[in-house]
Amino acid sequence: MxxxxxxxxxxxxxxxxxxxxxxxxxxxxxxxxxxxxxxxxxxxxxxxxxxxxxxxxxxxxxxxxxxxxxxxxxxxxxxERVRGWWEEYREILPAALLDLAEVEHHATRLRAAVTIHVPGLFQTTDYAREIFRQDVPEMSPPDIEHRVSFRIKRQAVLFRDAPIPYQAIIHEAALRMKFGGPSVTRAQLQHLLDMSEREDVTVRVVPFDAGRLPGSGQSFYYSKGPVPQLDTVHLDQSHGPVFLDSEAQLDKYRVLYDRMEASALSPVESRDFIHKVAQDL
Structure with a gap:
């Protein structure tokens, strides 16, 4: 049992x-x-x-x-009987974070929509560390390093032999937040540009000039399963990850993502936009 x-x-x-x-x-x-x-x-x-x-x-x-x-x-x-790499964090991190890594591992496609910071699968070590330093209550240095190492290991889904197709819609506000200062932000934006050139990665930016942002600016993460009934929505809340999988919830976030995508620049325009933001730092 x-x-x-x-x-x-x-x-x-x-x-x-x-x-x-x-x-x-x-x-x-x-x-x-x-x-x-x-x-x-x-x-x-x-x-x-x-x-x-x-x-x-x-x-x-x-x-x-x-x-x-x-x-x-x-x-x-x-x-399934094989335990994933995330199990080594079982007694260290909240179980919901391990569940997120498991969902990503088994996904057939990943889609993210973020408004405040660069998506976790694109974050550099320095940028991620600064994100975790903002948590309330404040985490201890060892806890921060565990979170950072876990986040970086999650990124392996984009580099394995059969990478999972990943699309991210990022609001301009997230690009202009200077987590860790200009140098950390500049390195993060360059990494984002590098990742956007990968064959299985698509990055699109919603600029302030779009004039609208469906969903009131809520960030969310959509993991597509082998069949639509096994799709999962992940919301990153202050008290920890929340997973949604009811039919009505999945339908809502599919529509929301499509509407955000309609407000975004093309992939080429988005790369030019990110490059300009980096130059302005």
Missing amino acids: RTNPTGRQLRLGAELRKLRERAGMTSTQASRLLGVQQNQISNVEAGRAGVSPERVRTLAYHYDCGNKALIGALSDMAS
Whole structure:
């Protein structure tokens, strides 16, 4: 029995619960299909117990789920046994941060929309360190260094053999914030320009002159899963990361991102814009 299920284990259980509820079936009825106790179904749906890919398919069949792509994706989740690199931080950082790294690792596409600072996957070490120094309450130097090293390791998803396509929409305000002073900011903007030249990376800027900013300037992070039902929205709140995955929430943030994209400069125009901001420092 798991005492601290990961975000991905919780998500698998939640998706199985959604399928059961849509079928109008109780957990007791579902347990009879598998020949197990009712609490076994409850534990699986709460992420406290594992479930085999075969049983996922059996449940999906009895839940009248005909979405083969979704069933395949859930079966793949159930078959995972390898622990990721982020587990070395399990007793050091909040579990939600580890869940974020896990979501990124399994994503098929990543999209970020930020208004105050450069996205974490683009941050330099000095820039990230300065961001963490702004936290309230103030973190100790060792805690800051753990956060920085974790953030830099997350960036590996952009450099692996099959990089995850990543698109970032960055408001001009984030480019002009001088975290760490002009020299740190200048180096950060140059790194952003370098990253924008990568084949799987797209950077677009929303300038002040756009005259509008859908979503009241809220920053968010959209991770696309193997099927739309397994997409995830990440909100970076002061009390820690928040994950959203209901159908209505996913639809909202898909529309919001598209509207922000419509307000942004083209990738080429954005690179020119970032270069000019760097020259003005």
